[in-house]
Amino acid sequence: MAKAKGCPNVACEMNAKKKLFNKKDGYCSKCGTKLEYVCNSRNCYTFLDENSDEKCLKCQAKIKDLKDNFKDVRNKVVGGVVAVGGFALTIGKKAYDFTKNNL
Amino acid sequence: MDKNDNSVQLFKNNDPYNPGFPMQYFNKNIESKMYQADKMVDSLLDAIVKESSTLAIAAEKTNKDYRLVVDASDEILKAIKEGKLKLAYNKKGDKHAQLINSDGTYSKKLPIKEEYIAKEVSPIEMANALQLKALQNQLENLTEQIEKINYGVLDILKGQQNDRIGLYYSAISLMIESNRINDEQLKRLLMVQGIKSLSDAIFQLNMKFKDDIFYLTSKEYENVKKKRVETIERKMSDINQSFAFIHQAMILKAAAYCSMNEFTAMTAVLEEYSKFIENDIKDSAHILAQLDSNDTGLENGIWKSRALLTFDSIDFSRLLYNDENILLEDTEEN
Numbered sequence: 100m101a102k103a104k105g106c107p108n109v110a111c112e113m114n115a116k117k118k119l120f121n122k123k124d125g126y127c128s129k130c131g132t133k134l135e136y137v138c139n140s141r142n143c144y145t146f147l148d149e150n151s152d153e154k155c156l157k158c159q160a161k162i163k164d165l166k167d168n169f170k171d172v173r174n175k176v177v178g179g180v181v182a183v184g185g186f187a188l189t190i191g192k193k194a195y196d197f198t199k200n201n202l
Numbered sequence: 203m204d205k206n207d208n209s210v211q212l213f214k215n216n217d218p219y220n221p222g223f224p225m226q227y228f229n230k231n232i233e234s235k236m237y238q239a240d241k242m243v244d245s246l247l248d249a250i251v252k253e254s255s256t257l258a259i260a261a262e263k264t265n266k267d268y269r270l271v272v273d274a275s276d277e278i279l280k281a282i283k284e285g286k287l288k289l290a291y292n293k294k295g296d297k298h299a300q301l302i303n304s305d306g307t308y309s310k311k312l313p314i315k316e317e318y319i320a321k322e323v324s325p326i327e328m329a330n331a332l333q334l335k336a337l338q339n340q341l342e343n344l345t346e347q348i349e350k351i352n353y354g355v356l357d358i359l360k361g362q363q364n365d366r367i368g369l370y371y372s373a374i375s376l377m378i379e380s381n382r383i384n385d386e387q388l389k390r391l392l393m394v395q396g397i398k399s400l401s402d403a404i405f406q407l408n409m410k411f412k413d414d415i416f417y418l419t420s421k422e423y424e425n426v427k428k429k430r431v432e433t434i435e436r437k438m439s440d441i442n443q444s445f446a447f448i449h450q451a452m453i454l455k456a457a458a459y460c461s462m463n464e465f466t467a468m469t470a471v472l473e474e475y476s477k478f479i480e481n482d483i484k485d486s487a488h489i490l491a492q493l494d495s496n497d498t499g500l501e502n503g504i505w506k507s508r509a510l511l512t513f514d515s516i517d518f519s520r521l522l523y524n525d526e527n528i529l530l531e532d533t534e535e536n
Contacts, residue, residue, distance in 0.1 A: 107500055135500075138492075146499035148488050155492040155499070160423065160430035167428040 102153045105137035105144055106130065117144040223374070224450045225352045228457035232341060235334055235460055242331030272299050273315040333465050344472060347511045348453060355446035366410065366444075369403035370451050377458060393458055400455045404448055411444035412482060418493055419486050438494050445508070448478065476512050484509045 104120040106113040106127040113120075113129045120127070120134050127134055138145045138155035145155040152159065274282075278301070281287040287309055290300035301309035373396040380392035414437050417423065423433045452475040459468040483490075487509040491497045497504040 109498075137499075145492055145497070146503070147492065151488075151492075156421075156489065157431065157434060157493050157495070160434055163424070164428050164430050171428070 101139070103137055103139040104134035105146065106132055107135050107146060108132040114144075117142060221355075221450070222352075224454040224457065225349065228348075228453045228460070229345065231457045231460040232345065235330075235463070235465075236338065238327075239331035239334040239338075242327050243335055246328050246331070270314050273313045278312070330463050330465060337465065337469065348449075351449055351508055351511060352453075355442075355449050366403055366406040367447055369399050369406065370447055370454075373397070373399035373403065373451070373454065377454075390462065393462060397455055397458050400451045400458070404451045404455070407444045407448050407451070408478065408482070411441060411448065414441045414444070415482065415486050415490070419489050434493050435495065438490075441490070442494070445483075449475075452478075479509060479511045 102122045104122055104124055106118065106120070106129070108114055108127065108130050111127060111130040111132065113127050119137065119139060122136070124134055126132065136147045136149060136151065137143070138147060138158050139153045140155070140158040140161075143155060143158050145157070147155060154162070278287060282289070282301075286304055288302045288304075290298045290302050290308075292298060299312040299314060301312060303309045376392050376396035376399060380389045380396065383389045383392065418434065418437055418441075423430050423437070426433045452471060456468045456471040456475075459465070459471060483505070487505040488499075490505040491499045491503050494504060500506065
C-alpha cells in the first residue's frame with residue numbers, strides 16, 4: 100500500500116474514524132483541514148514527516164515480529180509434517196517387511 | 203532567604219512527594235521574588251525621588267551605611283577651576299581632601315559632611331530586584347512552556363523507583379529539612395546539598411536517557427527477533443520516566459536557586475534545560491514520536507512539543523550580566 104494522508108484535526112470525524120486519504124489529496128473532505136502524511140497501517144494513524152516511509156517505525160517493527168512468528172510457526176508445522184511423515188514411512192516399511200516375510 | 207517566603211508555606215502545606223511539587227515550588231518562588239522585586243523597585247524609586255542623588259547606587263559598591271563627602275563652597279570650587287587652589291595628591295595620584303595654594307603651601311582644610319544612605323534600600327536586594335525585573339518577560343514565557351511539558355509528565359512519575367530517582371527524592375528531603383531550620387548558614391548548607399543531589403540525579407538520568415534514545419534511533423531493536431515491539435515499548439517507558447524526572451529535577455534546582463536569590467545560577471539551570479532539549483531531544487523527536495504509543499506524531503504531540511522548549515539564552519545573559527545598563531536605564535526613565 101502506498102503512502103497515505105490523514106486529517107490532523109482532532110475534532111474532525113475523519114480523524115476519529117482514522118480515515119486514510121490518498122497521498123494526492125490535499126484537504127480533508129469533511130472539515131477542510133490540510134491533510135498530513137500518516138502511517139498507512141490500519142488503526143495506527145501516527146502522523147509522519149513528509150520524507151518518512153509509508154509506515155511508522157513501530158508498525159514496521161510489528162510487521163517484522165509477525166513475520167518472525169509466522170516463520171517460527173511454519174518451521175514447526177513443516178518439522179511436524181516431516182516427523183509424522185518419517186514415522187509413517189517407518190511404520191509402512193515395517194508393515195511391508197512383515198507382510199513380505201510372512202506371506 | 204526570606205523567612206516570610208511563600209515557599210516555606212508550600213513545604214508545610216503540600217506533600218513534597220507529590221509530582222506537582224517542583225512546578226508549584228518554582229512558581230511560588232518566582233511569584234514571591236517578583237512581588238519582592240516590585241516592592242524593592244517601588245522603594246528604590248521613592249528613595250531616588252527623596253534623595254535625588256546617586257547614593258543608593260554608590261552604596262552597592264561600598265556596602266556602607268553612610269559616606270563622607272567633601273562639602274566645598276562655591277568660592278573654593280571656582281578657585282580650583284581657575285588654578286588658584288589645587289587638591290593634594292599622594293604618590294599614587296589619588297586626590298585628598300587637602301587644598302594646596304598655587305605656591306605649593308598647604309591651604310585651609312576642606313569641610314567634610316556625612317551622607318546617610320536610605321535605610322529602606324538594601325543595595326544587594328536592589329540589584330537582585332532589578333535583575334529579576336529585567337528577566338520578568340523571559341521567565342513568564344519560559345514558565346508557560348515548562349508548564350505545558352509538566353502537564354504531560356505528571357502521570358509518568360507515579361510509583362516510579364530506582365537509584366537515580368532515589369537521588370531526586372533525597373534532594374527533596376534535604377530541601378524540606380532546610381526549610382525547617384532556623385540557622386541561616388545550616389539552612390543554606392542543606393539547600394546546597396539538595397542542589398548537589400539534584401545535579402547528580404540529572405547527570406545519571408541523562409546518561410540513561412541518552413543511551414536509550416541512541417538504542418532506538420540507531421534501530422538496535424531490529425536485532426531482537428520476535429520481541430521488537432516489546433523492546434521498543436520498554437525503552438520508551440524508560441525514556442519517558444527519565445525525561446519526567448530530569449524535568450522535575452531541573453525545575454526544582456532552578457526554584458532552589460531562586461529561593462536563595464541566586465538568579466544568575468537559576469537562569470544557568472534554565473539554560474542547561476534548554477540545551478538538554480536542544481541536544482538530546484530536538485533531532486530525535488520525530489523518531490520518538492513514531493515509537494511512543496501515546497504520541498500522535500503531530501507538532502503538538504508529546505515529543506515534538508517537548509522539543510519546542512527554548513529561550514533566547516544570549517538575551518538572558520545580556521540582561522543579567524549588564525547590570526550597569528539596567529541601573530542607568532531605570533534611573534533615566536524615572
